[in-house]
Every structure is written in C-alpha cells, then in structure tokens.
Amino acid sequence: MVTPVLVEARGITKRFGPRTVLEDVDLDVHEGETVVIIGASGSGKTTFLRCLNRLETPETGQVRIADVTLGRRSDGRPADERELSQQRRLFGFVFQRFNLFPHLTAMQNVALGPRRVLGVRRAEAEARAVHELTRLGLAEHVGKRPGQLSGGQQQRVAIARALAMDPRVILFDEPTSALDPELVQEVLDAMRALAGEGMTMVVVTHEMRFARSVAHRAVFMADGRIVEQGVPNDLFGAPRDERLRRFLRHLEPHHDR
Amino acid sequence: MRSAWLLGAFVALVLLFLLGPLLIAIAVAFSSGERIGFPPPGLSLRWFADALGNEQFRDAAARSLWVALAATVISVVAGTGAAVALTQGQGRFAGRAWVQAFIMLPLAIPGIVLGLALLPTAIMLGLRPGFWATVLGHAVVGIPYSAYLVLAAFAQYDPALDRASASLGVGPWRSFLRVTLPLIRPGIVSAAICTFLLSFDNVALSLFLSRGDTLPLRLMQHIQFTATPAVAAASVMLVLLSLGAMLMLGRVLRGRGTIRIAG
Structure with a gap:
C-alpha cells in the first residue's frame, strides 16, 4: 500500500x-x-x-x-x-463471542461508549447508535437485547458498537x-x-x-x-x-x- | 391413585408440623382473653391495638429497623467487595479457596458462641454494648451471607465483558458501575434482603451486644414477665413482614436473576 x-x-x-x-x-x-x-x-x-x-x-x-x-x-x-x-x-475491537452487554438493548450497547467515554449527550448518542445499526442492516432490532438476536445479528451489533466510537x-x-x-x-x-x-x-x-x-x-x-x-x-x-x-x-x- | 393419596397425606402432615405452631400463635393473637392460652375464649383485634400502642414495642421496632439497615449496608458493601476480590481481575490468587472458606467461617459457629466471643472483643476495642456493637455483630454474620450470594451471582458473570468495556475505552470503575453491577444486581438485592431479615430477628448476638432493646429481645422479655397475647399479635405482624420480604426475594431470584450471558 x-x-x-x-x-x-x-x-x-x-x-x-x-x-x-x-x-x-x-x-x-x-x-x-x-x-x-x-x-x-x-x-x-x-x-x-x-x-x-x-x-x-x-x-x-x-x-x-x-x-x-x-x-x-x-x-x-x-x-x-x-x-x-x-x-x-x-482501536475498535470485535470479539469472537460478541461480548455484548446482555442487560442492554442493541441501541444501548452501541450508545454506551459515546455516552460514557466521549461524553456525548444521550439523545445524540442514541441517534448515532441508530445510525450505525441502520448502516449494518439492523434498523428493526435497535430495541432488542442480545438474547433476542441471532449470532450474526449480535456480531453486527458488536461491529456497530465498535464503529460508534469512531x-x-x-x-x-x-x-x-x-x-x-x-x-x-x-x-x-x-x-x-x-x-x-x-x-x-x-x-x-x-x-x-x-x-x-x-x-x-x-x-x-x-x-x-x-x-x-x-x-x-x-x-x-x-x-x-x-x-x-x-x-x-x-x-x-x-x-x- | 393410592400412592398419590399417601403422598398428599404425607405433605399435609409435614405442613401441619411446620406451620401448626404458627397457626396457634396466630389464633392466640386474635384472642379476646387476658392471657396467652389455646383455644382463645373469643376473637378480637384488641391485642393488635395493644401491641401497636405499646411504646416499648414501637421503640424496639424502630431500633431493630435501624440496626438491620446499618448492618445490611455494611454487610452488602463488604460482602460485594469480598466477592469482587475473590473473582475479578487478580482474583485468581493462590490460596483463594482458603480465603473464601475463612470468610464463610462465622456461619459455622453457633450464634451464642459468637456472641460470647464478640462481647469481650467489642469491649476490648472500646465499644460498649449498644447500637454500633449490635450492628457490627450482626455484620459478622451478614458479611459471609452477602459474600456467598454475590459470589453466586458472579458465577454467571462473563469476565469477557470487562474486555468489551476496555475495548471501548470505558475505564474499570465505570465498567463496574455500568456493566458489572447491573448484572450482579440480583445477587446484591438478595444479599440485602437476607441480611436484613437475619439482623431483624436476631436474638443470640443481640443478647450480648445490645442493651436488651431490640424487638426480638423485648418480645422475649414480655413473654417472660407479662405474657399477654400482644406478643403473639406483634409476632404475627413480624411474620407478615418476613413473608413480604421472602416474596420479594423470590421475585428477584426468578425475575432478574435469569439474565443469560449473550453468546
């Protein structure tokens, strides 16, 4: 390269x-x-x-x-x-076994980093989460917990979670x-x-x-x-x-x- | 058919054995007579009014409530800390099993023996029998209980989640608050309820460490010296309180306790 x-x-x-x-x-x-x-x-x-x-x-x-x-x-x-x-x-990191937070919805999983680490306001962090999840084809799953998602969907949530931290x-x-x-x-x-x-x-x-x-x-x-x-x-x-x-x-x- | 009937009869007998005495206490509580006796001569609520109006009972109930709350806070914080130390991060140190067994030791010692040992210890530390001596004494038993219940919650906790937090730049403390704590909450809540009940109806330790002013001790004194059905009425109210707490505990253990780790 x-x-x-x-x-x-x-x-x-x-x-x-x-x-x-x-x-x-x-x-x-x-x-x-x-x-x-x-x-x-x-x-x-x-x-x-x-x-x-x-x-x-x-x-x-x-x-x-x-x-x-x-x-x-x-x-x-x-x-x-x-x-x-x-x-x-x-660095974003995507794990073999997803490692999503089981007590949080897909959106909350993705919004956690921006809210707690980047200090982004809640509404903005959630908008960013929805944006990333939509980009990965998960628009209709934003409110679901990891336990309600297939492995492939969970891994895509994990990718969205990594992406949300830019x-x-x-x-x-x-x-x-x-x-x-x-x-x-x-x-x-x-x-x-x-x-x-x-x-x-x-x-x-x-x-x-x-x-x-x-x-x-x-x-x-x-x-x-x-x-x-x-x-x-x-x-x-x-x-x-x-x-x-x-x-x-x-x-x-x-x-x- | 026949064996089902036998099983039913057996269960009925066990229930009678377990709950029969309680039913007698309840019947006595609704007595209209002056003395504790069974069967009661008639029914009334007068002894409930008497128990609720009894200033000694009320003061003792308030005292027991504060003692139990303080003992609960100390036990749950220390017990959770112990569970974290035993399972998280550097928790897999050598001799860990010994430390865990050591923490559980107070549960193996009879309450009377523990009380007998704690009284001179407290005095040696400059603590006279009273509120704080009682609180700390109850915590000696409450801490192992809490540690045990929180440890059980940690058995379900996936340490890989800490790496997930770290990969997002979430520091260890924040990760503990936002991820670990919500996931072990069922253990913490059951620890709090158990410790509270343990303290609230404790007799053996309070006998040595309080000034005889907790609710169980006041009830005992009442039975020894006056013995009106008011003591039965107070007991019935305590049973209801414990029952409520147990129901809450059941809900916690069944409801939020069943969160599964994703994957």
Whole structure:
C-alpha cells in the first residue's frame, strides 16, 4: 500500500508464565489497509491482536497508532489507566463471542461508549447508535437485547458498537468462528462493506475466501512469530514455509467458504 | 391413585408440623382473653391495638429497623467487595479457596458462641454494648451471607465483558458501575434482603451486644414477665413482614436473576 503507516507494532513479546506466546513480532498496517492474520490455534494470533490495543500488556515492544504510543504519554512517561483507556479507543475491537452487554438493548450497547467515554449527550448518542445499526442492516432490532438476536445479528451489533466510537482501526478476533454456518455470510458482507469504505482493519480469521477477496495483505503466524506475509493470492497460491503449506492443506477442505 | 393419596397425606402432615405452631400463635393473637392460652375464649383485634400502642414495642421496632439497615449496608458493601476480590481481575490468587472458606467461617459457629466471643472483643476495642456493637455483630454474620450470594451471582458473570468495556475505552470503575453491577444486581438485592431479615430477628448476638432493646429481645422479655397475647399479635405482624420480604426475594431470584450471558 502506498498510504502512510497508521499502526506500527515493534518487537512485541508476550509471555504467560513460563510460556512465550509472542516473540519479537513486528507489523505495520497502512491507512485504509485490510490485513488478515491466519495461523493454527495457539500460534499467538489472538494474543497479538489484544497486544495491539493493550487488552494484554506485552512484556516488551511498542505499538504506535498515528502519533500515539500506547501506554506512554506524549512526554514519554508511562500512561495511567485513564490515559490508556483514552488511547485504547483509537482501536475498535470485535470479539469472537460478541461480548455484548446482555442487560442492554442493541441501541444501548452501541450508545454506551459515546455516552460514557466521549461524553456525548444521550439523545445524540442514541441517534448515532441508530445510525450505525441502520448502516449494518439492523434498523428493526435497535430495541432488542442480545438474547433476542441471532449470532450474526449480535456480531453486527458488536461491529456497530465498535464503529460508534469512531476508531482509526478495527481489530477483528475470529469474528465468524462462533457463528452457525448460515450466519457467517451476513457478518463477512458487513466487513467487506467496511473495507470498501476505506476502514483500516486487522482481521484474525479462517475465512480464506474472505482473505483472498478482501484483504490487501495476509500474514501467517506460527509459534508466536510472523513466518510469512504477502498478497493473499501469492501467500495461499505459492506458500514457501512448510508450516504454512501444512496449515493450508488442513484448512481448505473444512473451512473454505 | 393410592400412592398419590399417601403422598398428599404425607405433605399435609409435614405442613401441619411446620406451620401448626404458627397457626396457634396466630389464633392466640386474635384472642379476646387476658392471657396467652389455646383455644382463645373469643376473637378480637384488641391485642393488635395493644401491641401497636405499646411504646416499648414501637421503640424496639424502630431500633431493630435501624440496626438491620446499618448492618445490611455494611454487610452488602463488604460482602460485594469480598466477592469482587475473590473473582475479578487478580482474583485468581493462590490460596483463594482458603480465603473464601475463612470468610464463610462465622456461619459455622453457633450464634451464642459468637456472641460470647464478640462481647469481650467489642469491649476490648472500646465499644460498649449498644447500637454500633449490635450492628457490627450482626455484620459478622451478614458479611459471609452477602459474600456467598454475590459470589453466586458472579458465577454467571462473563469476565469477557470487562474486555468489551476496555475495548471501548470505558475505564474499570465505570465498567463496574455500568456493566458489572447491573448484572450482579440480583445477587446484591438478595444479599440485602437476607441480611436484613437475619439482623431483624436476631436474638443470640443481640443478647450480648445490645442493651436488651431490640424487638426480638423485648418480645422475649414480655413473654417472660407479662405474657399477654400482644406478643403473639406483634409476632404475627413480624411474620407478615418476613413473608413480604421472602416474596420479594423470590421475585428477584426468578425475575432478574435469569439474565443469560449473550453468546
């Protein structure tokens, strides 16, 4: 991509106890780019995504987004919890299991961030929520609670909730893995539309067709490192690394949609 | 057919065993006679009027109400805090099961023994028997109850919601207020109701820690020295109060308690 770099991750290392989950991972994401991260379970994809917006704190390494270094103030000193919360909202995050607030309606789920974090007035926050939900085709579901919605609808509410905070990047953590097969497409369509509008996205997924048709770049992770990356068609068509070849062989018959 | 009849008879006997004495107390409360006795010579509401007009009963009821309210606030706040510490964030520390068992310990100790131990403790701390000694004594039992009920509510709580809040830039405190608290509210409300009832009809601890001026103690003194049906009338009103609270508790546990985590 010829656009400027928006997110720059450098030397991210993460350990859980004695286990090293991520080892010295670098990644640049350009403005408007869609990057897909693939890899076997346990390869560190999800942890890496969570390190990007500091849902997990890496042992070493830094993430910069625009001119902000996560966890640091502009004068270089460590940020406190409040400042970190402020920085974190530059990233939207869509979870595998939606993680909607079960006691709130779809609209309240989407309006919570703008109201409580951005300090937007209630009427305005709700208008914004309805706008985002409508954009995702959920206009008639604004008053429903998560329990009354299908998995695909819940995930689209979750995307609307991320969008309402006006993030610079959206991180997707296997957004279709928890869905029944017939509900996968509506979520992928929503993501495809977002990418088409120029949203910067990092997507951990097993959806190879989506990766091929939407992503600008695919990144393969194994054993806590980025092993190979490139244009999706090259990466999937002519994999060089043996682990990637094995991964693609195992994946294709089950997951290609 | 036959076994259904037997079951019915059995249930009737159990109910009679459980509620029979209560029915006698209720009958006595409506007595027109001067003394506690069964069957009552006639029916009247005079002892309800007498109980409501009895200044000692009224003062004791007010005192018990304030004691129970204060004990409830302390217990629910501390119990919720304990439950949060045991389950949330860094809650999975080593020895967590021991700490939890330790918090529950007061429930395993007979009230009389606890009272006997708390009185010298209170005095050692410069607290004479009275309002605050009673409140704190009741809280010793109320806190484990509250912690237990709120812990049960947390068992249904999905910690991934905290990550969802964080991903929106909602800080931990605000997330606790807006997301966690509404979701564990059924546990907190049942903790409050249970603790209130526990305190309101407590005898064993109040015996040591109050100045003999809570409602259950006043009723006991009344039975020992005067024993008019007024005490039965007061008891009937207390039973109604407890019944109301239990109904509320049932509603809380059935209604809002059944929220399922999305997914």
